[in-house]
Amino acid sequence: MLSKSKHLDAFLRFGPQRTWNMCVQVVHKRFCSMNESPELPNWVKYPLDGSSVVDSVDDFVLPTTVNYVSTKKVQDCKISMPSKITDNDVEEISTILKSLYTSPEEVVKALDHCYVVVSESMVEKVLKRFSNDWIPAFGFFRWYQMQSTYKHSANLYDSVVDILGKTKMFDIMWELVVEMFQLGGLISLTTMSKIMRRLARGGKYVDAIVAFREMERFGLSKDIVAMNVLLDSLCKERGVEYALDAFLEFKNEMPPNSHTFNVLIHGCCKARQLNKAQWALEEMERCGIHPCVISYTSLIEAYCREKDFRKVDAILDEMQSKGCPPNVVTYTIVMHSLGKAKETYEALGIYERMKRNGCVPDTSFYNSLIYILSKAGRIKDANNIYEDMSKNGCMPDVTTYNTMISAACDHSQVENALKLLQEMEETLCKPDLKTYAPLLKLCCQKKWMRILFFLLDDMFKKDISIEIGTYCLLVNGLCKSGNLGQACLFFEEMVLKGLLPWSNTYSRLVKELERKEMETEKEKIRQLMEQAKSMQQPC
DNA sequence: TGAAGTTTAA
Numbered sequence: 336m337l338s339k340s341k342h343l344d345a346f347l348r349f350g351p352q353r354t355w356n357m358c359v360q361v362v363h364k365r366f367c368s369m370n371e372s373p374e375l376p377n378w379v380k381y382p383l384d385g386s387s388v389v390d391s392v393d394d395f396v397l398p399t400t401v402n403y404v405s406t407k408k409v410q411d412c413k414i415s416m417p418s419k420i421t422d423n424d425v426e427e428i429s430t431i432l433k434s435l436y437t438s439p440e441e442v443v444k445a446l447d448h449c450y451v452v453v454s455e456s457m458v459e460k461v462l463k464r465f466s467n468d469w470i471p472a473f474g475f476f477r478w479y480q481m482q483s484t485y486k487h488s489a490n491l492y493d494s495v496v497d498i499l500g501k502t503k504m505f506d507i508m509w510e511l512v513v514e515m516f517q518l519g520g521l522i523s524l525t526t527m528s529k530i531m532r533r534l535a536r537g538g539k540y541v542d543a544i545v546a547f548r549e550m551e552r553f554g555l556s557k558d559i560v561a562m563n564v565l566l567d568s569l570c571k572e573r574g575v576e577y578a579l580d581a582f583l584e585f586k587n588e589m590p591p592n593s594h595t596f597n598v599l600i601h602g603c604c605k606a607r608q609l610n611k612a613q614w615a616l617e618e619m620e621r622c623g624i625h626p627c628v629i630s631y632t633s634l635i636e637a638y639c640r641e642k643d644f645r646k647v648d649a650i651l652d653e654m655q656s657k658g659c660p661p662n663v664v665t666y667t668i669v670m671h672s673l674g675k676a677k678e679t680y681e682a683l684g685i686y687e688r689m690k691r692n693g694c695v696p697d698t699s700f701y702n703s704l705i706y707i708l709s710k711a712g713r714i715k716d717a718n719n720i721y722e723d724m725s726k727n728g729c730m731p732d733v734t735t736y737n738t739m740i741s742a743a744c745d746h747s748q749v750e751n752a753l754k755l756l757q758e759m760e761e762t763l764c765k766p767d768l769k770t771y772a773p774l775l776k777l778c779c780q781k782k783w784m785r786i787l788f789f790l791l792d793d794m795f796k797k798d799i800s801i802e803i804g805t806y807c808l809l810v811n812g813l814c815k816s817g818n819l820g821q822a823c824l825f826f827e828e829m830v831l832k833g834l835l836p837w838s839n840t841y842s843r844l845v846k847e848l849e850r851k852e853m854e855t856e857k858e859k860i861r862q863l864m865e866q867a868k869s870m871q872q873p874c
Numbered sequence: 875t876g877a878a879g880t881t882t883a884a
Contacts, residue, residue, distance in 0.1 A: 532876075567876060597877040604878095632878045667879040702880040737881045769881050776883095807884060839884055 424451040425460050432461070432471035435831055442474020443481070453479055455488055460798070462494045467800045468832060469502040489521045496526060500533025502833070505542075508533070512553070522553045528564045535568035540577040543568055547581070559589045563598055570602025578602055579611065591622060597629045604637035612637065628654070632665045639672035644681075647672075660692065667700045674707025682707055698729045702738055709742035717742060733759075737769045744773035752777075768799055772808060779812025784821070803829065807840040814847045822847075823856050830867040 431449060436442045458479050465472040476495050479485060492515050499508035512530065515521035527550060534543040547565045550557050562585055569578035582591070582599060596619035603612035612634065616626055631654050638646040647669060654661050666689040673682035686704065689696070696704075701724040708717040721739060724731060731739075736759050743752040752774060759766050771794055778787035787809075794801065806829035813822035822844055829836055841864050848857040 528876085563877075571876075592877095594877045599877095601878060627877095629878045636878070662878095664879045669879095671880065697879095699880045704880090706880065732880095734881055739881095741881065767881095772882070804883070808882095811884060837884060843884085 424453070425457055425464075427451055428457075428461050428475065429464060432465055432468075432475060436470050436474060439470055439474035439477055442471055443478045446475065446478040453482055453484070455491065458491060459494065462491070462498065464795075464798050464800065466494075466498050466501065467802050469498055469504050469507075470833075472498045473504075473507070487518055487521060489515075489523060489526070492521050493523075493526050493529060497529045497533065500529060500537070503533075503537050505534070505537065505539070516553055522555065524555065524561055524564075527553070527555060527561060528568075531565050532568040532572075535572040535574055538572070538574075540569055540572075540574040543574075544577065544581050544584075547585075557585075557589065559592055559595065562589050563592075563594045566595060566602070567598045570598055570605070573606065575602045575606040575608060575611070593619070593624050593627060593629075596622075596624060597627070597633065600626075600630050601633040604633045607637070607640070609637055626659075628659055628662050628665065631659065632661070632668065635661075635665060636668050636672075639668055642672070642676055644673070661694070663689070663694055663697050663700055666694060667703050670700075671703045671707060674703070674710070677711075679707065679711045679713075696727070696729065698724065698732050698735065701729055702732070702734045705735065705742075706738050709738070709745070714742060714746065731762075731764070733764055733767055733770065736764060736766070740770060741773040744777045747777070749774075749777065766797065766799065768794075768802070768805060771799065772805065775805065776808055776812050779809060779816055779818075782816050782818065784818070803834045803837070806834065807837050810836070810840050810844055814843050817847075819844075819847055819851060819853060819856070823860060826860055827863055830863045830870075833870055835867045835871050836864065 428446070428449065428451060431445055432442065434445065436445065458476070461475055462472050465475070473495060476491065479491075492511065496508055496511055496515075499505070499511065508530070512522065512526070515526065527546065530546050531543045534540075534546060543565060547557065547561060550561060555561070562581075566578045566582060569575070569581065578599060582595070596615055599615040600612050600619075603609070603615055616630060616634075619626060619630065631650060635647050635650050638644075638650065651661055651665070651669070654665075666685055670682045670685040670689075673679075673685060686696075701720060705717045705720050708714075708720065717739075721731065721735065724735070736755055740752045740755050743749070743755065756766065756770065756774070758764075759770070771790055774790055775787060778784070778790065791801070806825055809825045810822045810829075813819070813825070826836060826840075826844060841860070844860055845857055848854075848860065
């Protein structure tokens, strides 16, 4: 592993990308020289002979009591790797795309001499991997289009539209949509939904409405399904007012259905506009549509947020009397809110009430129960519920694992956390960003740099794209534990990826650099922040 | 990811 000063030196001399690659290479070399080839499952790379892997930098010794993968499994992996060639090709393309480019054209040029067999599924994989980096993603897509085997695929176009929208490159996104239109038959409701959702997320509410209004110009019919997508996008992205306006504009053109009203009621409730939610509920009844369990549950959620549990009880009773009894979602919301309000006893009472009413808990319900129990410090009870749920026919999902891992990390139980991560692999439950976040945080806190890099590399291989929150978590965590060199590296990498660091992350890093009198680095970070700000697209 | 619920935070 590179030492701290070497990191910093590399950071100042080569910039982040090369330094990052160097780090990853060093980690790779270590693991590869220990045991098997790099394509094998990650856990295999730990020594299987019972010896410990000790690193001079880390003070953490990887647990050897956990038998991660049996030797038999290792052999199985070597034999059955049907997609091995494709995987290698994905890796090869990824390595090229990981360099820094200033334009998609540059990416196309870089890929010019790349002779790999490309298939649509492989392109999908690469696009997913780079879904937070529009330049490599779009450049790669353009390069793929130039290959002789290329055939237009609506799916791939949709993916690229989504990436461009996600990274707020709306002008380029529209150019691509026009291209899709000209090629014919490529624009669908899926495309339009992505456009409307991404515009709304970027705060461009009016543009989202215009996109819907003009749908027919792209050869699609405006229907209630599309309108519900529009209203939902606006509501979910803090644009309830726009949603209500759009509803009034289009309601005569397209008769609303119960989805429409539930979207609006939920949106108003989330925006804490209870009077407007009430209006939507009445409007629903005026249209001859009865409020359903979803409508009531949205209201209950709103009162839960206000901690008005008396009102919640009243609505629960009203639901029963109107023959629209609460379901597992309703109970989850009430129990979770009581738990968060530190009323654990009452929360568990809801669990009893639900059982009494013959409502069966599901995985999400158990997840919530595990969460409130661990937050209340009742780890043992949480573990018991975790053991029980599969017996009751509810398989743990990614949220179950994330909650359990987070609880384990909160109590510095790394071995348990890693054991759970391993269990996910065995049960084919795909981890996500939230799985790794508490682990990364703990690594920063404890200065386990080797494991930190191992986990980051593992994430990349599992197509878990690191985003702004993760970078800030890393920078903050490393500031806290005093590894400023590495914190600077991550900061730079984040900026060069076009992300705008959170202002408190920036201030914290600057403050720490000041305290340690690292003036050169401080100046560099200041310039990077300026660069990041100037790179942002005005909304 | 999409009509409601469960992880998470500077």
